[in-house]
Amino acid sequence: MNEKQKNGVLTKKDLIKTSIRHYIGISTYNYDSGMASTVVWEQFPALRKIYKDDDELVAALDNHFKFYNCHPWLSAIITGATLAMEEKDGIESKDAVQNLKAGLMGPFSGIGDTITWVMLPTILGAIAGSMGKQGNAFGMWLFVLVFATLFVLRSYLYIFGYNQGVNLITNLGDKLNAFTDAISVLGLTVIGGIISSTVNFKLALSFNQGGVKLSGQSVLNELMPSLLPVALVGLLYWMMKKGFKMTTLILAVIVIAMLGAAFGIFKV
Amino acid sequence: MGLTALQVILITGLAYFKTLDISTTQIFAFDTIIFGAITGLILGDFKTGLVTGATLQLMSLGVAALGGASMPDYPVAAIIATTIAITTGKGMAAGLALGVPVGMLCINFDVLLKLINSAFARKAQSYAKKKEFKKMTRIIPIMTLLYPLQSAVPVFLAIVFGKPVVEAILNFMPDWFTVGLNVAGGMLPAVGIAMLLTYMPLKKYGYWLLIGFVLAAYLKLATLGLGLLGIAAAIPTYRQLVAQNESKKATNNVGSGLNEEDMQDE
Missing domain, CATH: 1.10.287 (Helix Hairpins)
Incomplete structure (x- = not known):
């Protein structure tokens, strides 16, 4: 394809092997070095081929043992690219490799986390969950199908990163932003809908007015459907913006639900 | 209905596979519902598993462990909740009463395993420095294999010892507690949605x-x-x-x- 590959020591087979090894993903995650061990393990056979000299290999491995934490799917693009750099320039690329990893892991994680760990599971989970509650397993299989497809694509991301090498940032940057924005539009449309379809609790209070029993929930329904769920989401959003932790809020919601049920304020 | 040894093995294995998958291949990642459904299948009641999984799926919407953070283990909650719901015959609320707390507890195990990983990573690095590359490449995947114990062990303990505990609790449990759990189930998706909106x-x-x-x-x-x-x-x-x-x-x-x-x- 280009001269880099002609001069390179890595064959297509080596690349496929490395791309498969990258699937050990975040299982090595720890608080000191992030997922550095994964990168070391994934690249070791390829690095062994690149560095004939043991001391150079040690230096290269030491470089990869530095803290690295990235969304594991998109990380494939980064480590694919650094592999190409090391193949081309050897141990001299050490600092460039470290800079590329440190520079891209943040933005890539931001994009990857939002799309594949938050939006996709939310959209697919809302579909699977609301169908599943009716006893319909279709949404569940759809969930698996989408993730299985993406699983296969992760290997291609690795090869893609390798072929791109250092040109990665310039070639990808703009399109990724457009893609994230487009996915956000999809995400927001669905989230707007699932507030009313998945957040589900009602006012259990009722009032006596001139001998007529008036249920509190029917009054609320007159104002707006799903008023309570919208209010709760709004309140929680505001609290998160104020810096409350998610686990704190989960516990608070459980306590409020229990008290609300005990005093007959809320029902399902 | 009690559990057979084979069922215990299969369900524990499912819990192990679940974390193995989410930390590596991520084909079933965040797919809480399928872990409820498969547990149901193992116990001969697919429908209860599907519905229980679906309920926890909706609770977990938008909740994600970003940047190496830990999150409540909803699939573990689904596996335990389904098992308890089917074996006690007391329905989903009974299952959720044990499944959700254990799922929350799993946060601690996740932190513990990540701390253990630190020790292995340091060891691997010291092997690399000593040029013992074979040892280095052998020690790293041990983390991959240990990490899923964080869900396999709690699930095993909960399904083997959980049933009598839950039954004892259920006998003392007032009505409002079950209603409260259901209300909580209806409210919790709001936390995830709100969390999600902060990223958007x-x-x-x-x-x-x-x-x-x-x-x-x-x-x-x-x-x-x-x-x-x-x-x-x-x-x-x-x-x-x-x-x-x-x-x-x-x-x-x-x-x-x-x-x-x-x-x-x-």
């Missing part, structure tokens, strides 16, 4: 939230339909932004071209 570009595209809400709440459009509409809305957004970038690039190029000429003049 609300200022830029927040109006789509209104469109989605109106379609679902007033016009009762199903979620799948909303998703399709969202895709339709995403396509022009993408095209427009790419076109904008292209035109920006074009003007930049013209700009830099002029600069070069200017420099030549100098």
